Amino acid sequence: MARPSMLRRTIATPLILSALLVAFALVAWLAGSRPFNQTVIDIFLQVIFVVGLYTFVGNSGVISFGHIAFACLGGYVAAWTTIKPMMKGVSMPGLPDWLMQLEIPFWAAAVAGGGFAAFWALVFGAVLMRLSGIAASIATFAMLAMVNSIYSNWTSVTAATSSVVGIPIVRTVWPYLIAAIIVVFIAWAFAISRYGLALRAARDEPTAAAASGVDIPRVRLIAFVISGAIMGAGGALYAHSIGLVTPDTFYLGLTFTTLSMLVVGGIGSLSGAVLGVLILSSLIQGLRWLEAGVQVGASTIALPGGVQEIALGAVMILILMFRPAGIMGNSELTGRIARTEKPGEPGEN
């Protein structure tokens, strides 16, 4: 496992990121507005998704279009395990008896969702991790489409395309904050672990890493499973944040939002993953306020409806134009003013 020196050297990154998240939560708490509170919950969920994505994509360098499939798996676990048995019987009559009777708290559902997603990540990953490059990306996309197609049509177990409601809604920001912080620490711990180092070495120097005896598919699989688990837990929490799931929620829209946030933040950086979410979410929120209208003196200035999305796309393009490696590139926030570095970059010891 990671050496103590590396722990000390890199621990600042997750601490700073957690502090940022806590700051957001405090703002939400102080603002006391329920819609704003919900916005911050949304941001934390995005942080979980994007950090989950980073754990695989950032370390392995393989772009995955399929991770939202794990969020879907997790989201439905929440539906299966937390809805009142009577309601489940109506909307999803095909569930096995023991599951039908089960009613667990939301945090347990998040853990179960993570576990279920991890299991399927292991199954899919065992097959997919042998691929690399764009073939792997497309295969993950095919996986997403498969999961979506199955969940959209398996009426008795997933209620097909219909929204599954009755999931207990959790509207306080704290559980999401805690989950996001835990996820940031998991991602950090993985990144500085032996596996994380090996994976990044393989990403940067595939031939050299293969020659040095790193079993790339296996290490990738480990990352895939961990990130799948994070996505699954995130999916379950997402379900609890709005109280319903549909397969449609966990498809292309969310896939591209999360990928964009990761790329804008910096694909190979944990700080980038978190900052990407915070920056793009703030941008979206700001544009929405503008769209709703801002009071300037006596008059209200409002952007025409729909401009928000267009502006968001344009700003993303501009950010990438000037920072093609994302806002953070490959570096991390370390709290030092001097040059930042990757956690445990090989060769610096």
Place this chain on the structure above:
Amino acid sequence: MSLVSLSNVSVRYGRLTAVRGVTFTLAEGEILFITGPNGAGKSSLLRAIAGVTPPAGGRIDFADHDITGRAPEDIARLGLSMVPEGRDVFGSLTIEENLMVGTGMHARERSWKARAANELEAVYATFPILKERRHTQAGLLSGGQQQMLVIGRALMTNPRLVAIDEPSLGLAPNITDQVYERLITLRAERRLTLLIVEQSSTRAMMVGGRMMLMRGGEILLDGDARALGQSEAMQAAYFGYGEH
């Protein structure tokens, strides 16, 4: 008058510096070998001259133009023909198509088609095997034939300078002999300037001409190939540090 002149050129890949402040000139009609161990920065230097990797510093002149940071196609159009390492043939194109790709740069000039046809015949005359298999996909050729093809392709544009990266890499010695024989003949026929990168100095010593030794991104020695090849300085520079 010099055809190529480099002053204080350096090349970087990220944090890695491959070429450090290299300066030299090359006269028209000259033949220059750049030798040195693996990782000396020879190929990087060549790629910088051809415009593939823009230099991080310094200045490169070619045929009275400042070509520092210019696009590869602009440099090619000034008469610099590059044959990169690893015989980059267009595998799915036929031999004849491979040869014709470069002639497009003269399409604005009058009677370029006739000239291209002449060039084609000249290349075929030099490398009869290419003519024989002119409609074969280039990917199906043997290594030696591919090397002939890329050299032929480089000549099709009627260049002033041909820069070749490791023409003997992966070729059987007798084929390498053939390739060199052709290059020497061509140089005599066309007053070509040749810039050849080779890992070992043996070839340079056989062919003759000027030779430079690179190591660690710098030019350590520069002089007559035959004289230098036997000198102790050369031995020391090349083998003294050696590759491990």
Place this chain on the structure above:
Amino acid sequence: MKRLTAILAATTCLSGAAFADDERIVVGFATAETGFMQAYDKPAQDAAMIRIAEINAAGGLLGKQIEVVNADTKTDRAEGAKAGLSVIDQGADMVVVSCDYDFGAPAALAAESSGLISFFLCAESIKAGIQGVGPNSFSASVLAAVQGATMAEWAYNKKEARTFYRLLDTWTEYNKGICDGFDWMMPQLADATLVGEDTFLNEDASIAAQITRIKSLPEEPDAIMLCTMMPGAVSAIKQLRAAGINSMILNGSGVDGSYWLSAVPDLSNFFVPVQGSIYGDDPNPDVTAFNAKFKEVTGGDPSTQYTYPGYVMIDVWAKAVERAGTTETSAVVAELEKMNGEPTLFGPRTFTSELHHQNQARYLIVETNAGKPGVVDEWTISAPIPVADLMK
């Protein structure tokens, strides 16, 4: 125009916040002002605003003027939850949510957990109500299943249709609902047979394979029950006719409107159930008058029958509030549940403690003949569809 409403909305909520809560009657619209659903929410919301304006002009509700607050769901579920919370925080007594069940549910759930009534503008799934959201949730429209059942029974009785083919677009719950109603009705029609069935996806670029299956039947079916919606519906209809299939096509209300008919020139033998006619030939002259008023207010004719439920919604809710004498949720819900065949401009409405939706309704049948749609008949299914069957 849209910007104007946005400004109005912004000022309304600012000025509104100054009043004490119980002094006001506030309707909160957590609907899509931008994005995909906007085209569907806007007309129904406009119709609702017309009814609100009428009530306010006639002295208001319980002597108070009805105020309106808005929040945009951006056609996004997570945003929908926020929009719901946002209008609730602005003091809404009743929350109007997006037309589609999937997009409206997050806001409706927010209302439900705050103990407020929510009304779906025009959702047609049984889940848009008690079964999905909870005991305080209603829908202003009619269940999709009723549409499928209506078309099957009507075609059987009035058009002598005996052989049916069922073509389902599995994209949405609405589509499946239509076919569920059709499936419920079929066994009740003696000697009617289902000669085949198939599925497709709304986004399929081509349904050639599905058409080939129809064409390989020994005989063209009398009627094709087409359970789909926009935008894929036009494509499917066009391809069916282009392949030379001339069977009558039965639809849900989702394909109502003449705006798309130019895509299938000279379309004939095509039937749609509607709650009211936008074509100016509604048997009830008041509907035509409403259409004129709608045009006066919004500048355009209603483009589909989905404009109407918005009007019905405010109508029945206001009546219930009037009868209850308060906007307090349980009292209003109790009054709503007492409604049995309550007359509205667009047919009678019934709510019970079991179902906050219509499982039987009077439908006008619109036939499109040579590209011209017009009301040809009126039909109410012979028995309401039992809730148990709807929950399958």
Place this chain on the structure above:
Amino acid sequence: MAPIMQVVFDALSLGSLYALGALGIALIFGVMRLVNFAHGDVIAFCVFALLWPSVDAVAIIFAGNLPWFLLIPFTLAVGAGLSVLSEVVVFRRFRRANPATMMIASFALGFVIRYFLLMLFSSRPKSISLLPGLSQPVELLGARIPLLQLITILVTIAVLIGLTAFLRRTRFGLEMRAAAENFTMARMLGVRANRVIMGAFALSGALAAAIALILGSQTGTANIMMGASVMLMAFIATVIGGMGSLAGAVIAGFALGAIATVMQVILPPDARAFRDAFVYGAVILVLIFRPQGLLAARGTKERV
């Protein structure tokens, strides 16, 4: 069972759409390793270019009323123009960026185009009667198929022949093929990068416009999402075909069309809804056994 010929035509016409789409994506991928996610939105844009901007339900036909011999060149020009514009304004700045960055940039661009259309036209599908003469059935080889289906197939074949001739017989085509295989080497032989890339974008845009015309005539609607499903399948076809291999993209496009059609025919009704799951499963299988695609472009080095 459906008559075999009928199924063959169904498969060919669906495959044609996918093949044209895949070709458009592969052309751009070949020259700049960009997976262009905006392609689907270019398709939608081409259809909407025939309409006058309005958020009313009823479409105001603008260029859509042109006679076919003007309509077709107009649409092709719109597609090529938008595509070239996207290269000049956006993608040119991403030449040295890594493929993931480019991919997200293209997605963002598609997002902008889509919401631009949404703002101008609203989300309600607009009906548009394009080339209405094509909506009649014809009798062929014992199968009764819509004329449009036949025309789709014929147009695709014509486009493929035309494109092949262009690529094989013209100097520009030669340069483009060389560039697609090894862009740097082509540049070192004096091939002008900007011209070739712009040419590829123009061709790709024109192909998108061709799909737009076919889809528009077939569905009779203009809808902001209309390019999306073709784009997804085309994208997959490009990868299965071997990224950058034009012939591979076309073959894989037809293969996907055939698989989807045959699945629809042979699957039992209950399983038909899961058709896409089977298709995507097949895609994974192909990738496992041929990660480089069916016809890997020789010399194409993975850069992802």
